[in-house]
Amino acid sequence: MSQLTLSKRAQTIGDSPTLKINALARALKQAGKPLIHLGGGEPVFPAPLAAVDAIIEKARSRRIKYTPSSGTPELKAAVATYTEKYYGKKVTAENIIISAGAKQALFNFLLAAVEPGDEVIFPAPYWVSYPEMVKLAGGTPVVVRPSKGLQITPAELAAAVTDKTKAILLNSPNNPSGLIFDADFIRAAVQLAEQKNIFLLMDDIYHQLVFDGKTCPNPCAYSTPGSQNLVIVNGVSKVYGLTGLRIGRAVSENRALIRAMGRMQAQSTSCNCDLSEAAATAALLGNQQCIADLCALLEQNRNTLLAELKQIPHVAVHTPQATFYCFADFSHYNANSAELAQFLLEKALVAVVPGSAFGMDGYLRISFCADKESIVQGVQRIKQALENLSGKETN
Numbered sequence: 001m002s003q004l005t006l007s008k009r010a011q012t013i014g015d016s017p018t019l020k021i022n023a024l025a026r027a028l029k030q031a032g033k034p035l036i037h038l039g040g041g042e043p044v045f046p047a048p049l050a051a052v053d054a055i056i057e058k059a060r061s062r063r064i065k066y067t068p069s070s071g072t073p074e075l076k077a078a079v080a081t082y083t084e085k086y087y088g089k090k091v092t093a094e095n096i097i098i099s100a101g102a103k104q105a106l107f108n109f110l111l112a113a114v115e116p117g118d119e120v121i122f123p124a125p126y127w128v129s130y131p132e133m134v135k136l137a138g139g140t141p142v143v144v145r146p147s148k149g150l151q152i153t154p155a156e157l158a159a160a161v162t163d164k165t166k167a168i169l170l171n172s173p174n175n176p177s178g179l180i181f182d183a184d185f186i187r188a189a190v191q192l193a194e195q196k197n198i199f200l201l202m203d204d205i206y207h208q209l210v211f212d213g214k215t216c217p218n219p220c221a222y223s224t225p226g227s228q229n230l231v232i233v234n235g236v237s238k239v240y241g242l243t244g245l246r247i248g249r250a251v252s253e254n255r256a257l258i259r260a261m262g263r264m265q266a267q268s269t270s271c272n273c274d275l276s277e278a279a280a281t282a283a284l285l286g287n288q289q290c291i292a293d294l295c296a297l298l299e300q301n302r303n304t305l306l307a308e309l310k311q312i313p314h315v316a317v318h319t320p321q322a323t324f325y326c327f328a329d330f331s332h333y334n335a336n337s338a339e340l341a342q343f344l345l346e347k348a349l350v351a352v353v354p355g356s357a358f359g360m361d362g363y364l365r366i367s368f369c370a371d372k373e374s375i376v377q378g379v380q381r382i383k384q385a386l387e388n389l390s391g392k393e394t395n
Helices: 008-012 017-030 049-061 073-087 102-113 130-136 154-159 183-196 255-266 274-285 289-309 337-347 372-390
Strands: 096-099 119-123 140-144 165-171 199-203 230-235 248-252 325-329 363-367
Touching (some): 049 274, 073 096, 073 248, 096 255, 102 165, 102 248, 119 154, 130 140, 183 199, 337 363
Parallel strands (some): 119 165, 199 230
Antiparallel strands (some): 096 248, 230 248
16 A cells, blocks of 8 residues: 655645754653753743733633634724834724734735745744745745844845845844844835835734833834835734733734735634633733833843853854844854754753754854743853863863
8 A cells, every 4th residue: 555645845844943942841851851941932921910810700701712713803902002002003903813823923924925936035043934934835935144243234135135025024123133123224124115015024023022221113113104015913922921822913004915814814723712812902901011020030131141151252142132032153162053952952951942943053042031040050051061062171
Protein backbone atom coordinates (compact mmCIF):
# COMPACT_ATOMS: atom_id res chain seq x y z
CA MET A 1 0.00 0.00 0.00
CA SER A 2 1.40 3.40 -0.97
CA GLN A 3 2.09 5.83 1.83
CA LEU A 4 -0.35 8.67 2.30
CA THR A 5 1.31 11.95 1.41
CA LEU A 6 1.02 15.39 2.92
CA SER A 7 0.59 18.57 0.94
CA LYS A 8 3.60 20.41 -0.43
CA ARG A 9 2.52 23.27 1.80
CA ALA A 10 2.82 21.11 4.91
CA GLN A 11 6.22 19.86 3.79
CA THR A 12 7.66 23.32 3.18
CA ILE A 13 6.35 25.22 6.22
CA GLY A 14 8.69 25.00 9.21
CA ASP A 15 7.97 24.82 12.92
CA SER A 16 7.77 28.00 14.97
CA PRO A 17 11.24 28.25 16.57
CA THR A 18 9.97 30.09 19.64
CA LEU A 19 7.14 27.64 20.29
CA LYS A 20 9.63 24.81 19.80
CA ILE A 21 11.95 26.36 22.41
CA ASN A 22 9.02 26.81 24.80
CA ALA A 23 7.99 23.16 24.42
CA LEU A 24 11.56 21.93 24.98
CA ALA A 25 12.00 24.18 28.03
CA ARG A 26 8.69 22.94 29.46
CA ALA A 27 9.75 19.31 28.93
CA LEU A 28 13.09 19.85 30.65
CA LYS A 29 11.42 21.49 33.64
CA GLN A 30 8.89 18.67 33.90
CA ALA A 31 11.81 16.24 33.88
CA GLY A 32 13.15 17.97 36.97
CA LYS A 33 15.98 19.88 35.30
CA PRO A 34 16.85 23.27 36.87
CA LEU A 35 16.30 25.05 33.58
CA ILE A 36 16.17 28.85 33.34
CA HIS A 37 13.93 30.00 30.51
CA LEU A 38 15.13 33.26 28.96
CA GLY A 39 13.52 32.57 25.62
CA GLY A 40 9.90 33.24 26.48
CA GLY A 41 7.59 35.92 25.16
CA GLU A 42 5.09 36.46 27.95
CA PRO A 43 5.43 38.58 31.08
CA VAL A 44 5.49 36.95 34.50
CA PHE A 45 2.85 39.40 35.69
CA PRO A 46 -0.62 38.87 37.18
CA ALA A 47 -3.61 39.44 34.95
CA PRO A 48 -5.44 42.77 35.40
CA LEU A 49 -8.14 42.38 38.03
CA ALA A 50 -10.77 43.83 35.70
CA ALA A 51 -10.16 41.01 33.23
CA VAL A 52 -10.30 38.35 35.94
CA ASP A 53 -13.55 39.74 37.36
CA ALA A 54 -15.08 39.83 33.88
CA ILE A 55 -14.23 36.15 33.29
CA ILE A 56 -15.78 35.17 36.62
CA GLU A 57 -18.90 37.23 36.00
CA LYS A 58 -19.31 35.79 32.52
CA ALA A 59 -18.78 32.22 33.75
CA ARG A 60 -21.33 32.67 36.54
CA SER A 61 -23.90 33.87 34.03
CA ARG A 62 -23.76 30.37 32.54
CA ARG A 63 -24.20 31.97 29.12
CA ILE A 64 -21.00 31.11 27.31
CA LYS A 65 -22.03 31.01 23.68
CA TYR A 66 -20.92 31.70 20.13
CA THR A 67 -20.01 35.33 19.57
CA PRO A 68 -20.34 37.44 16.41
CA SER A 69 -17.66 36.20 14.00
CA SER A 70 -15.71 39.46 13.82
CA GLY A 71 -16.06 40.36 17.50
CA THR A 72 -18.64 41.46 20.04
CA PRO A 73 -20.06 44.99 19.80
CA GLU A 74 -18.77 45.68 23.32
CA LEU A 75 -15.19 44.74 22.47
CA LYS A 76 -15.26 46.62 19.18
CA ALA A 77 -16.48 49.71 21.04
CA ALA A 78 -13.61 49.34 23.52
CA VAL A 79 -11.13 49.02 20.64
CA ALA A 80 -12.60 52.14 19.02
CA THR A 81 -12.10 54.06 22.27
CA TYR A 82 -8.53 52.78 22.55
CA THR A 83 -7.78 53.68 18.92
CA GLU A 84 -9.00 57.24 19.37
CA LYS A 85 -7.04 57.64 22.61
CA TYR A 86 -3.71 56.26 21.42
CA TYR A 87 -3.82 56.88 17.65
CA GLY A 88 -6.05 59.96 17.41
CA LYS A 89 -8.21 58.10 14.91
CA LYS A 90 -12.00 57.81 15.15
CA VAL A 91 -13.22 54.45 13.86
CA THR A 92 -16.44 52.48 13.96
CA ALA A 93 -17.22 48.78 14.28
CA GLU A 94 -16.95 48.41 10.49
CA ASN A 95 -13.26 49.33 10.71
CA ILE A 96 -12.45 46.63 13.29
CA ILE A 97 -12.06 42.88 13.36
CA ILE A 98 -11.40 40.92 16.56
CA SER A 99 -9.39 37.72 16.12
CA ALA A 100 -7.93 34.83 18.08
CA GLY A 101 -4.73 36.74 18.81
CA ALA A 102 -2.80 39.31 16.79
CA LYS A 103 -1.28 36.39 14.88
CA GLN A 104 -4.65 35.44 13.41
CA ALA A 105 -5.32 39.07 12.56
CA LEU A 106 -2.04 39.16 10.62
CA PHE A 107 -2.88 35.91 8.89
CA ASN A 108 -6.40 37.06 8.03
CA PHE A 109 -4.86 40.13 6.38
CA LEU A 110 -2.45 38.03 4.32
CA LEU A 111 -5.23 35.68 3.20
CA ALA A 112 -7.46 38.61 2.27
CA ALA A 113 -4.86 40.76 0.51
CA VAL A 114 -2.12 38.60 -0.97
CA GLU A 115 -2.31 36.81 -4.32
CA PRO A 116 0.10 33.99 -5.26
CA GLY A 117 3.40 35.59 -6.23
CA ASP A 118 2.72 38.90 -4.47
CA GLU A 119 5.65 40.17 -2.43
CA VAL A 120 5.41 41.17 1.23
CA ILE A 121 8.35 43.22 2.49
CA PHE A 122 9.61 43.24 6.07
CA PRO A 123 12.94 44.15 7.64
CA ALA A 124 15.34 41.86 9.47
CA PRO A 125 15.42 41.10 12.28
CA TYR A 126 11.80 39.99 12.03
CA TRP A 127 9.33 38.02 14.10
CA VAL A 128 9.87 34.33 13.41
CA SER A 129 6.42 33.66 11.89
CA TYR A 130 6.39 36.36 9.20
CA PRO A 131 8.10 34.39 6.40
CA GLU A 132 6.06 31.24 6.94
CA MET A 133 2.78 33.14 7.22
CA VAL A 134 3.44 34.96 3.95
CA LYS A 135 4.28 31.66 2.24
CA LEU A 136 1.14 30.01 3.63
CA ALA A 137 -0.88 32.81 2.00
CA GLY A 138 0.84 32.14 -1.32
CA GLY A 139 3.02 35.23 -1.18
CA THR A 140 6.74 35.75 -1.46
CA PRO A 141 8.51 37.07 1.65
CA VAL A 142 11.08 39.77 0.86
CA VAL A 143 13.51 40.41 3.71
CA VAL A 144 15.32 43.75 3.83
CA ARG A 145 18.55 43.48 5.81
CA PRO A 146 20.12 46.53 7.47
CA SER A 147 23.47 47.60 6.07
CA LYS A 148 24.43 48.72 9.57
CA GLY A 149 23.12 47.89 13.03
CA LEU A 150 19.68 46.41 13.59
CA GLN A 151 17.44 48.84 11.69
CA ILE A 152 16.99 49.48 7.99
CA THR A 153 16.78 53.00 6.56
CA PRO A 154 13.89 54.53 4.60
CA ALA A 155 16.05 54.29 1.47
CA GLU A 156 16.67 50.58 2.02
CA LEU A 157 12.93 50.01 2.47
CA ALA A 158 12.05 51.97 -0.67
CA ALA A 159 14.65 50.10 -2.73
CA ALA A 160 12.94 46.79 -1.96
CA VAL A 161 9.59 47.82 -3.47
CA THR A 162 8.85 46.31 -6.88
CA ASP A 163 5.84 45.96 -9.18
CA LYS A 164 5.03 42.75 -7.31
CA THR A 165 4.96 44.33 -3.85
CA LYS A 166 1.58 44.06 -2.16
CA ALA A 167 2.41 45.07 1.40
CA ILE A 168 5.04 46.30 3.80
CA LEU A 169 4.96 44.70 7.24
CA LEU A 170 6.56 46.60 10.12
CA ASN A 171 6.87 45.59 13.76
CA SER A 172 7.76 48.56 15.96
CA PRO A 173 8.73 48.25 18.75
CA ASN A 174 10.52 45.29 17.29
CA ASN A 175 10.66 41.67 18.34
CA PRO A 176 13.48 40.63 18.71
CA SER A 177 15.60 43.81 18.88
CA GLY A 178 13.51 45.87 21.28
CA LEU A 179 14.20 48.91 19.11
CA ILE A 180 11.68 51.52 17.93
CA PHE A 181 11.59 52.89 14.39
CA ASP A 182 11.77 56.67 14.70
CA ALA A 183 9.22 59.17 13.43
CA ASP A 184 11.13 59.90 10.22
CA PHE A 185 11.12 56.22 9.31
CA ILE A 186 7.43 55.69 10.11
CA ARG A 187 6.49 58.83 8.16
CA ALA A 188 8.52 57.64 5.18
CA ALA A 189 6.92 54.18 5.32
CA VAL A 190 3.40 55.61 5.42
CA GLN A 191 4.13 57.94 2.51
CA LEU A 192 5.82 55.17 0.51
CA ALA A 193 2.79 52.90 0.90
CA GLU A 194 0.44 55.63 -0.26
CA GLN A 195 2.65 56.63 -3.20
CA LYS A 196 3.03 53.02 -4.39
CA ASN A 197 -0.59 52.10 -3.56
CA ILE A 198 0.41 49.16 -1.39
CA PHE A 199 -0.61 48.15 2.11
CA LEU A 200 1.32 49.10 5.22
CA LEU A 201 0.63 46.60 7.98
CA MET A 202 1.78 47.83 11.38
CA ASP A 203 2.28 45.10 13.98
CA ASP A 204 1.89 47.30 17.04
CA ILE A 205 1.59 44.57 19.66
CA TYR A 206 4.32 46.14 21.87
CA HIS A 207 3.50 49.81 21.26
CA GLN A 208 2.97 50.72 24.94
CA LEU A 209 5.80 48.63 26.41
CA VAL A 210 8.40 51.39 26.07
CA PHE A 211 11.14 52.60 28.41
CA ASP A 212 13.11 55.71 29.35
CA GLY A 213 10.14 58.00 28.74
CA LYS A 214 10.02 57.18 25.03
CA THR A 215 6.89 56.87 22.91
CA CYS A 216 6.20 55.08 19.65
CA PRO A 217 5.57 57.22 16.57
CA ASN A 218 1.93 57.10 15.55
CA PRO A 219 1.51 55.99 11.91
CA CYS A 220 -1.97 57.53 11.78
CA ALA A 221 -0.39 60.95 12.28
CA TYR A 222 1.25 60.68 8.85
CA SER A 223 -1.50 59.03 6.81
CA THR A 224 -3.79 60.89 4.46
CA PRO A 225 -7.36 61.15 5.84
CA GLY A 226 -9.42 58.30 4.42
CA SER A 227 -6.31 56.39 3.33
CA GLN A 228 -7.07 52.76 2.51
CA ASN A 229 -3.45 51.59 2.85
CA LEU A 230 -2.86 51.50 6.59
CA VAL A 231 -3.72 48.50 8.79
CA ILE A 232 -2.87 48.41 12.50
CA VAL A 233 -2.72 45.10 14.35
CA ASN A 234 -2.64 44.88 18.13
CA GLY A 235 -3.85 42.72 21.00
CA VAL A 236 -4.06 42.23 24.74
CA SER A 237 -1.35 39.58 25.06
CA LYS A 238 1.70 41.74 25.66
CA VAL A 239 0.66 45.05 27.27
CA TYR A 240 -1.77 43.36 29.66
CA GLY A 241 0.10 40.07 30.03
CA LEU A 242 -3.04 38.25 28.85
CA THR A 243 -1.39 35.82 26.45
CA GLY A 244 -3.82 33.05 27.37
CA LEU A 245 -6.91 34.94 26.19
CA ARG A 246 -5.82 34.78 22.53
CA ILE A 247 -7.47 38.06 21.57
CA GLY A 248 -6.06 40.37 18.91
CA ARG A 249 -7.47 42.88 16.48
CA ALA A 250 -6.96 44.74 13.24
CA VAL A 251 -8.11 48.31 12.56
CA SER A 252 -8.25 49.98 9.15
CA GLU A 253 -10.22 52.60 7.27
CA ASN A 254 -10.36 50.05 4.46
CA ARG A 255 -13.74 48.50 5.28
CA ALA A 256 -13.67 46.19 2.26
CA LEU A 257 -10.44 44.71 3.61
CA ILE A 258 -11.90 44.29 7.10
CA ARG A 259 -14.95 42.54 5.65
CA ALA A 260 -12.70 40.22 3.64
CA MET A 261 -10.64 39.43 6.71
CA GLY A 262 -13.91 38.64 8.47
CA ARG A 263 -14.81 36.13 5.77
CA MET A 264 -11.44 34.41 6.14
CA GLN A 265 -12.03 34.16 9.88
CA ALA A 266 -15.64 33.00 9.60
CA GLN A 267 -14.55 30.09 7.40
CA SER A 268 -11.69 29.04 9.70
CA THR A 269 -12.23 29.64 13.42
CA SER A 270 -15.84 30.92 13.13
CA CYS A 271 -15.62 33.25 16.13
CA ASN A 272 -13.65 34.09 19.25
CA CYS A 273 -14.01 32.76 22.78
CA ASP A 274 -16.88 34.43 24.65
CA LEU A 275 -14.98 34.48 27.96
CA SER A 276 -11.89 35.94 26.32
CA GLU A 277 -13.76 38.75 24.59
CA ALA A 278 -15.45 39.73 27.85
CA ALA A 279 -12.07 39.79 29.63
CA ALA A 280 -10.39 41.76 26.82
CA THR A 281 -13.18 44.34 26.88
CA ALA A 282 -12.73 44.78 30.62
CA ALA A 283 -8.95 45.10 30.27
CA LEU A 284 -9.22 47.82 27.62
CA LEU A 285 -11.81 49.79 29.62
CA GLY A 286 -10.37 49.15 33.07
CA ASN A 287 -7.65 50.82 35.12
CA GLN A 288 -4.63 51.23 32.83
CA GLN A 289 -2.15 51.55 35.70
CA CYS A 290 -1.33 47.88 35.13
CA ILE A 291 0.48 48.83 31.91
CA ALA A 292 2.60 51.45 33.66
CA ASP A 293 3.40 48.95 36.40
CA LEU A 294 4.41 46.32 33.86
CA CYS A 295 6.62 48.81 32.00
CA ALA A 296 8.35 49.82 35.24
CA LEU A 297 9.04 46.18 36.10
CA LEU A 298 10.31 45.39 32.61
CA GLU A 299 12.56 48.45 32.58
CA GLN A 300 14.13 47.29 35.83
CA ASN A 301 14.58 43.80 34.40
CA ARG A 302 16.14 45.24 31.25
CA ASN A 303 18.65 47.19 33.29
CA THR A 304 19.49 44.07 35.29
CA LEU A 305 20.02 42.07 32.10
CA LEU A 306 22.22 44.75 30.54
CA ALA A 307 24.37 44.95 33.67
CA GLU A 308 24.88 41.18 33.61
CA LEU A 309 25.62 41.03 29.90
CA LYS A 310 28.34 43.66 30.35
CA GLN A 311 30.23 41.07 32.37
CA ILE A 312 30.63 38.90 29.26
CA PRO A 313 33.41 40.16 26.95
CA HIS A 314 32.93 40.37 23.19
CA VAL A 315 29.13 40.53 23.38
CA ALA A 316 27.69 43.53 21.51
CA VAL A 317 24.36 44.82 22.81
CA HIS A 318 21.95 47.44 21.49
CA THR A 319 20.01 48.79 24.47
CA PRO A 320 16.36 47.75 24.07
CA GLN A 321 14.03 50.75 23.99
CA ALA A 322 10.88 48.66 24.40
CA THR A 323 9.34 45.14 24.44
CA PHE A 324 10.93 42.56 26.74
CA TYR A 325 13.70 41.29 24.49
CA CYS A 326 17.38 41.96 24.04
CA PHE A 327 19.05 40.92 20.77
CA ALA A 328 22.73 40.50 21.56
CA ASP A 329 25.59 39.66 19.20
CA PHE A 330 27.39 36.51 20.43
CA SER A 331 29.15 35.80 17.12
CA HIS A 332 32.57 36.03 18.78
CA TYR A 333 31.81 32.70 20.45
CA ASN A 334 29.94 31.02 17.61
CA ALA A 335 28.53 32.66 14.49
CA ASN A 336 26.08 29.78 14.19
CA SER A 337 23.42 30.92 16.64
CA ALA A 338 21.44 27.68 16.50
CA GLU A 339 24.52 25.71 17.57
CA LEU A 340 25.27 28.22 20.34
CA ALA A 341 21.68 28.18 21.65
CA GLN A 342 21.75 24.37 21.71
CA PHE A 343 25.10 24.45 23.53
CA LEU A 344 23.73 26.81 26.20
CA LEU A 345 20.64 24.67 26.60
CA GLU A 346 22.68 21.50 27.09
CA LYS A 347 25.63 22.86 29.09
CA ALA A 348 24.12 25.78 30.99
CA LEU A 349 20.47 24.72 31.11
CA VAL A 350 19.47 28.16 29.85
CA ALA A 351 16.95 28.53 27.03
CA VAL A 352 17.44 31.39 24.58
CA VAL A 353 16.35 31.78 20.94
CA PRO A 354 18.90 31.74 18.10
CA GLY A 355 19.12 34.85 15.96
CA SER A 356 18.86 32.77 12.81
CA ALA A 357 15.16 32.32 13.61
CA PHE A 358 14.79 36.10 13.23
CA GLY A 359 16.85 36.34 10.05
CA MET A 360 20.14 37.46 11.65
CA ASP A 361 22.62 34.76 12.60
CA GLY A 362 25.23 35.27 15.29
CA TYR A 363 22.70 36.86 17.64
CA LEU A 364 20.72 35.45 20.54
CA ARG A 365 17.36 36.77 21.70
CA ILE A 366 17.29 36.93 25.48
CA SER A 367 14.01 37.71 27.20
CA PHE A 368 13.84 39.85 30.33
CA CYS A 369 10.22 39.16 31.19
CA ALA A 370 11.28 36.43 33.63
CA ASP A 371 11.86 37.26 37.31
CA LYS A 372 15.02 39.17 38.21
CA GLU A 373 16.67 36.22 39.96
CA SER A 374 16.28 34.05 36.87
CA ILE A 375 17.77 36.79 34.69
CA VAL A 376 20.85 37.15 36.89
CA GLN A 377 21.41 33.43 37.32
CA GLY A 378 20.71 32.72 33.66
CA VAL A 379 23.28 35.18 32.34
CA GLN A 380 25.82 34.04 34.91
CA ARG A 381 25.34 30.48 33.67
CA ILE A 382 25.81 31.69 30.10
CA LYS A 383 29.03 33.48 31.10
CA GLN A 384 30.40 30.36 32.79
CA ALA A 385 29.51 28.15 29.83
CA LEU A 386 31.23 30.52 27.41
CA GLU A 387 34.32 30.59 29.62
CA ASN A 388 34.41 26.82 29.46
CA LEU A 389 33.85 26.95 25.68
CA SER A 390 36.75 29.32 25.10
CA GLY A 391 38.98 27.47 27.54
CA LYS A 392 39.99 30.58 29.43
CA GLU A 393 38.61 33.14 31.89
CA THR A 394 36.63 35.92 30.26
CA ASN A 395 36.51 38.34 33.14
